[in-house]
Amino acid sequence: MKNNLLHKLLLALFDNLIWIIIAVAIIIFSLLSDKFFTIFNLVNIIPRVAAIGLLIIGQSFTMITGNFDLSSESNVGFTAMIAGLLLATSENGGLGLMWPTAVVIPIMLLAGSLVGVINGLLVTKLKVNNLIVTIAMLMILRGVIYIINPGVSATKFPGSYNWLGSGTLFKIPYEGKLVSFPVSALFVLITFLVAFVITRYREFGRNMYAVGANRNAAEAAGIQSNKIILTVYIISGFCAALAGLLTSGRMDTATPRTGADWIFQVQAASIIGGISLIGGRGNMIGAMGGMLLWGIIDTGLNLMMVDPLLIDLLRGLLLLFAILLDTYKVRYLHSLAVNEALSDTKIGLKHKKLIYE
Amino acid sequence: MLLNKNDFRRIILDQFLWIIIAVIFITFSLWIGFDRFLSGTNIINILLHSTVLGILVIGQSICLLSKNFDLSAEGTVSLVTVIAAFLMVPTSSFGGGGGYEISPFIVIPLMLVIGTIAGFINGRLITKLRMNNFIVTLSMQLVLRGLSYIISGGLQIDNPPAAFNWLGTGTVGPIPFAIIFTPMLFILINWYLKNSYFGRQLYAVGSNSEAANASGFNSGRVVTIAYMISGFMAALAGWMLLGRVQSSYSKLGAGFTLETVAASVIGGISLQGGLGSLGGAFAGVMLLSVVDNGLNLMDVNPFWVNGIRGLIILLALVIDSQKMRYKLKVTPQSQPQTQE
Amino acid sequence: MKTNNLNNKKPFILQMKSIYKTFPGVQALRGVDFNLYSGEIHGLVGKNGAGKTTLVAILMGLQAPDAGDIKIEGHQVKVMTPGEAIKAGVAYVPQRVDLMDSLTVGENILAGQLLKDKLGFINWPDNYHEAERRLKKLGLHLNVRSRLEGISMAEQTMLVIAKAIFSNAKLIILDEPTASLPRKDIERLFGFIHSLKEKGVAFIYISHHIEEVFEICDRVTILRDGNLVDVCNVSELTMGKLTAKIAGENIKENERKSTQEDKPVLNVNGLTRRGFYEDINLSIKKGEIVGISGLQGCGVETLGKGLFAMENRGIGEVEINGKPFLPRNPRDAFTQGLAYLPQDRYHFGLVGSRTVKENITYPVLKRFLMPFGLIKNSDESDLVAEYIESLGIVTPSHNQTALLLSGGNQQKVIFAKLAATRPSVLILHEPTQGIDVRAKQDIYRIIDELGTQGVSIIIISIEIHELIGVCDRILVMYEGRITHEFLKGDNKTTSENILLAIEGENNRNAIKQK
């Protein structure tokens, strides 16, 4: 059946929407600027979105189960500041404890996860609307940052702590110079890989999709949706902590504003990456594509020396466009199902024009 | 018997906010001292806090009643203020306007129209294209603010003409006009929603859009109108705000969104739609104003303010959620939905 | 209650004793007993609102009984959660297919029990292979890798059943499993149920299709208005007896004399909608009351919604009072003189959280408009009072929240809403569903009055006895077509004949031949 082929095509296209967009973006930018497609940029694109990327992972997890976590941006600053306070000397804005990295990193990861636990419990136990809970948490955590370290940045961390954020794996000779390949890039890619494995090859991951796709059905299948949702919030918090580690390590500083106003980009990137707002759809590879696209667009707009005054507008339009595609994708798949269902009934066949309503 | 008990619970829950406000009020009075906290000026100040936020909350609440978010309002505020200032203010040495010096009596209607149009676009994107209201309005916020950046070129435009400012700074005798205007607006619109065709539609669509449609309402249109009202209110708020701070810049109004949602929810406007009243929402606004004012009067460490506000909001949310669960308890059929 | 000792050599797998359950407004179950042997197929029949669904919900652990105790395989069960119910081996196959449509067939089958290697990783080839194997055993051939969206309703239903069967359940509840299945799938399903029965799996089989009860069940339990009517062996029953038991006796009062005048009001010509109904031709006279009955999925529900413009109605002409009837949405339908009472009261009928008053006046609000879109409250209240009085709605005040009324009164509120629009044609979908006997009488009184006032009424229902009582004509739809017409007073108009028509003779004969 011919239109069946067409469907397959469209399905495949929808499933890989993000990569097509990326390809287009790369082509456009390469045409507009010969500088774009240089190894410098390609090495640069990932680290500039590395921290964001970790948040995207957390966000995607929650969104796959049909929830939001907007608090993660403050969580980044929160965990980073905790680490900063414990690591830095007092004249560098810390508490002067100068605890070893090996102790501090677990602590910050724990703190991040703890925030996740609170979010999760509020959402699952008290049934507070997940969106607003996390918004409130966003305010509270930012407030807490200012409380624990009034208006000072902590800086000068041990190299072991910074390695993840600013370390170099190896150098690539290019046009006589040496381009260093950053650890963070590899790290975020690996994390995405792990996330992908979890969502694809672990039962927990599949249960996430089940809960997001149809909570009742999932519960009927014996999946404890509350447990799943709680867990994804914890994971989201954990990822936020990792992001905090990455970004503070990269800047060698934890500022009170670290992570402020990131969440919008994170949401945008995840949605562009095909993580559907209605839950149960999208995969981590797509989300990674979303991250890359976000980096590519940023770099590209920079390369073309776009007036910074225009960036907001462009991002807004881009996001609108992305949601539009997402909406159509879902709607198309839906109509597909309806038509398929119709195509095997005998009733009313004589009116050919009604085959697809 | 059972129902009566529930009714009793409902009454307690609905009035809970006033209890909280009372408690906070008393605490502050004791802490700060009655002479300072309860002085005439300070009461006026508390009300002044609530004016601009209040107008935005009206719009937000109406959207929430229709079971939608409007996160774009603050973008609208930024855009209309910048446009207005740009059109009215003469070019000057520093961050002047466009030099058109158009009369406020043309500019003000223009602002309101622009705001309404922005709302209309939101509404259409959401109802016709069935896009997620949260993200649509979020990105609209960026688009609108982006436009205002382009118009203002990032610069600041000061001193709109006096004729423009009366909404923000005008006074009736000793009393600022704004603190009469906003409550009046609340009372008026609240009354209107209760007694008007649109109000009925709004509540019906918000609580059960399918049934509303089956009863002959056009939920799409209702939602769109709700967004247009919200846009109009945003423009109104922009007018008042610009009149008060007397300088416009693209960041003006930034951060209002969360506060409006918070105030409405605290005021008992449920995120599940169709539940709550503007009266409650006003209480929510008052709560925030009292808290802000109190935090300003006590010399609490400036770094603590945000944390405390966040906590209060969270508290209010928990109350709201309990209200929802109670509502679900009464209806055996509907399964609890934790997200849209 | 009379238990027969036909197969008491087998152990009880389920014993439910004197179960009580009340919802606000509805006494759903009044001391119902229910016993199930392992390896039997037990029909659970009764009209809508008889309590079947509630009983099952309790067994599923979705709702807690107010009183009564449950034994599964002899073990007392205190409070059951869905999880425990499943552990205990209870599986439920719901009426409306409820699957995760963004996931693949294979995943839907194995959800919650995916195969993992020793490291706990999911091995997709194995899983898909397993899924395929299981489906093959069922005789189902689906692409387990394809997403669920893009798979037909029939296949989805089969999947749900398959899932339940795969989850190694000892007790499977089939709730209207055949509602949307083509005949060949039905027979395949029955075949499989039998094969499992031999393995000692017990089935609770809920169905409106008395036909199927006779075809597959060993015993049958009959409920009516939350009471246990009887439990008996199918072999000792005839369709007539069973139907009588189901319907109960409270039909006589509903007998009404026809009030139809010889003036056609509604004319439907060759109305066809792909996949739901085709070539529907109707002509209904003023004051006539017509019943339309048919199996679920025979297209009659969609016909109602379609005429009311809640759904696309397909092509074909419709006229009301000689004027073409072309509504774009329910509002137009009202203004053009057609009103519809939806089956799903809570979803489409009531705005539950609003007041009685508001619910009654929603469609006619425009009448009370004053300048600035305000509403003339006094006039509104008058109208509301009028209808509350004439329909005998029991409510503490006009401003009572509609949801807090009893089921019957909620239904009356919706009637008031529709009547207020002064329709020429009124379509009622299962008007007496889920409400108690007394309320039913009132509802039929109201219908009668409306008819007398000259409203033409279509009642979509499978409560055949009630239809026989009220209607001037009864039409039967089968697979999207109107196949039979039964006239009032005609001696062919008996519940048995109508039932046969509903089942569709042809496949009935097919079964007889086997």
Add this chain to the structure above:
Amino acid sequence: MNKRILLIMAFVTVFAMVITACQPAAAPKPAAEAGPITIGYGAPSLDAFQTNVMMSMTNYAQQKGWQVTTSNANFDAEAQANEVDFWISLGVDAIVVVPIDSKAICASVTKAKEAGIPFFTIDRAPTGCEIDMTVQADNEQGGKQSGEAIAAFLKEKYGTEKGTVLELQGDMGQNVAQLRSKGFNDVMAQYPDVTVISKPTEWKGEKFQSATLDVVGSQEVDAIYAHSDTVGTLPILSALEQLEKKIPAGQEGHIFLATIDGSNTCLTAIREGFQDQCSSQPNPDFGILVNYIEMVLNGEAIKEGPVVKEGAPWSPASIVKSDTGMMLNLATTNVTKDNVDATNLWGNIVK
């Protein structure tokens, strides 16, 4: 389906149009070797003040026929780091930033060093790393000036430094606010009888206003110190008017108002007598940095010594060597009634 496709296409075209619209008319290649010299300029945000600084920089550069690629980090230190990385990969000839966080910027500085690209900062020096040069208007000094002005006022009013001062802070998460607060509070610390009430405003006009209303409305306040007059002055004054305490200098009950920035808002207020002091930043001359960038690019070394610019309020200034590299301190001008009309104040300069 067609409608959808049309809509999507519409979106694409709009987007494409905007993008192309953003491109400078003749987008020259930002090449390091051939073509004009390219400088990367990173603004911390685009409020009026910073936009003005950015303009001054671009003006100076364009006079030399250089090209400036600007960017706005929106107070996000990481975004700023991204910009720097990007310029490094782009191979610009020099990088100039207004650090969002003096400490955080050091990471970027190190990278730039590795890539051999000269690094400059405006308005703030980095802390904890060495760069080629900083042209800074000392925010801390600004705070100090305002503080001293207030102290003097209090002494004059009461004979000794006592009373209540309201400090309206910017976003204390940011370096500027921290410095402006520090400079001020260091002065105030010397006078135990002076109570300082600090309120956060996050640079929001409406918060400047409400804080003023609340505090001044509920207790006696002798003076107000605001971290920014660009945003702050007008709301503060309208608040005072609300409280009927907007009294011109010299009269009974006048509330002393000192601010930082020196925008024309403040200058006008001073002329009208409602404001008393503001510390004017020399931002029109931040661009002077361009000259030194040129020196560095030509391989010359920047020498210590005086810098003179005819008519500039800060002139003469001097370049000193500090542990963060060469530093040109452009004094913030202490603007009062006496010098408010000086044509060299940026607030008076027509743009």
